[in-house]
Amino acid sequence: xxxxxxxxxxxxxxxxxxxxxxxxxxxxxxxxxxxxxxxxxxxxxxxxxxxxxxxxxxxxxxxxxxxxxxxxxxxxxxxxxxxxxxxxxxxxxxxxxxxxxxxxxxxxxxxxxxxxxxxxxxxxxxxxxxxxxxxxxxxxxxxxxxxxxxxxxxxxxxxxxxxxxxxxxxxxxxxxxxxxxxxxxxxxxxxxxxxxxxxxxxxxxxxxxxxxxxxxxxxxxxxxxxxxxxxxxxxxxxxxxxxxxxxxxxxxxxxxxxxxxxxxxxxxxxxxxxxxxxxxxxxxxxxxxxxxxxxxxxxxxxxxxxxxxxxxxxxxxxxxxxxxxxxxxxxxxxxxxxxxxxxxxxxxxxxxxxxxxxxxxxxxxxxxxxxxxxxxxxxx
Amino acid sequence: xxxxxxxxxxxxxxxxxxxxxxxxxxxxxxxxxxxxxxxxxxxxxxxx
Numbered sequence: 001x002x003x004x005x006x007x008x009x010x011x012x013x014x015x016x017x018x019x020x021x022x023x024x025x026x027x028x029x030x031x032x033x034x035x036x037x038x039x040x041x042x043x044x045x046x047x048x049x050x051x052x053x054x055x056x057x058x059x060x061x062x063x064x065x066x067x068x069x070x071x072x073x074x075x076x077x078x079x080x081x082x083x084x085x086x087x088x089x090x091x092x093x094x095x096x097x098x099x100x101x102x103x104x105x106x107x108x109x110x111x112x113x114x115x116x117x118x119x120x121x122x123x124x125x126x127x128x129x130x131x132x133x134x135x136x137x138x139x140x141x142x143x144x145x146x147x148x149x150x151x152x153x154x155x156x157x158x159x160x161x162x163x164x165x166x167x168x169x170x171x172x173x174x175x176x177x178x179x180x181x182x183x184x185x186x187x188x189x190x191x192x193x194x195x196x197x198x199x200x201x202x203x204x205x206x207x208x209x210x211x212x213x214x215x216x217x218x219x220x221x222x223x224x225x226x227x228x229x230x231x232x233x234x235x236x237x238x239x240x241x242x243x244x245x246x247x248x249x250x251x252x253x254x255x256x257x258x259x260x261x262x263x264x265x266x267x268x269x270x271x272x273x274x275x276x277x278x279x280x281x282x283x284x285x286x287x288x289x290x291x292x293x294x295x296x297x298x299x300x301x302x303x304x305x306x307x308x309x310x311x312x313x314x315x316x317x318x319x320x321x322x323x324x325x326x327x328x329x330x331x332x333x334x335x336x337x338x339x340x341x342x343x344x345x346x347x348x349x350x351x352x353x354x355x356x357x358x359x360x361x362x363x364x365x366x367x368x369x370x371x372x373x374x375x376x377x378x379x380x
Numbered sequence: 381x382x383x384x385x386x387x388x389x390x391x392x393x394x395x396x397x398x399x400x401x402x403x404x405x406x407x408x409x410x411x412x413x414x415x416x417x418x419x420x421x422x423x424x425x426x427x428x
Contacts, residue, residue, distance in 0.1 A: 105407040119389035
């Protein structure tokens with residue numbers, strides 16, 4: 001009898017005896033993510049499930065990422081096969097209004113320049129000794145687009161998924177802190193004060209709005225076929241929204257589907273943050289490089305904005321270049337706030353929204369090109 | 381490996397820029413082909 005009681009009690013304390021210092025640190029990290037999401041409001045939709053997933057996976061003996069663990073099932077169901085990022089992209093497409101971009105298509109180029117940080121960070125990661133596929137996955141944090149980063153990383157470097165996802169989402173939410181100093185440093189007062197014209201009347205017809213997602217899909221996917229799942233789903237969502245004939249599907253994509261997938265995706269990512277695997281110097285380097293990627297994106301976006309300002313003889317405010325990094329719609333809001341710091345009557349929001357949606361297309365295109373080039377050199 | 385990386389980075393940057401420039405031209409073309417007409421848009425709205 002005594003023996004049974006002792007065995008029973010020791011079973012209850014086995015969790016406590018099996019906990020490692022790494023588990024304790026990661027449970028604290030999970031709590032930190034919950035704090036950022038709940039108290040600070042930074043990307044709560046993602047950081048809350050990620051933080052909670054990180055706590056769950058570090059409970060000793062629960063083995064939630066073991067072969068039969070709950071989080072492992074979520075992971076295999078939608079992350080390992082890249083289904084979740086693609087489903088989220090349908091929702092993003094359904095929520096995105098490309099009209100500001102279509103009003104002034106030239107600013108689409110800012111969406112390309114805002115991705116250069118991906119490639120520069122990729123090169124820096126290579127120089128630091130990461131292999132090609134790891135470097136690509138680290139650089140893609142600069143896409144400032146969670147699903148794209150997850151899609152590429154789960155394909156090439158699943159062991160970095162936790163670090164890359166946390167970096168992508170937390171830095172995205174920190175865009176209002178990261179971008180303004182760079183924008184101020186790279187632009188003159190005269191440039192900051194440039195007011196951009198708004199068209200006196202609408203110039204985009206319904207037909208153009210309808211044709212845009214179809215044309216983008218065909219052109220981009222033919223150029224970089226490996227990005228078809230991402231670009232295709234993004235544009236499908238937008239086509240459904242613009243057509244107006246499948247309102248139920250559009251509504252489901254931007255609400256129910258996006259919500260369920262976001263929850264499961266967050267938990268799955270949190271599940272990759274097992275302290276015994278996650279806590280190594282490499283993770284800190286990934287987080288640092290992710291920050292660098294977003295800074296470099298902002299630098300190249302603003303510099304390209306300056307070039308466009310020069311070529312357009314001062315008609316384009318270079319600040320909107322910062323919105324080319326994606327991080328929709330946060331980056332556009334940052335541009336608007338920065339513009340109004342120097343001229344309270346300067347309304348850059350719609351132009352910045354155009355650059356921002358251009359950045360969304362640019363980030364997917366950049367990822368698609370990298371995937372296709374890697375496939376071409378036999379690494380994809 | 382760095383040489384391979386440089387090629388990937390160069391192709392990536394130029395490829396992204398050229399593709400989006402191509403899209404810019406296509407959108408400009410579409411806007412000329414299907415210009416905004418208030419009447420048509422109002423009819424479309426009425427129908428939906």
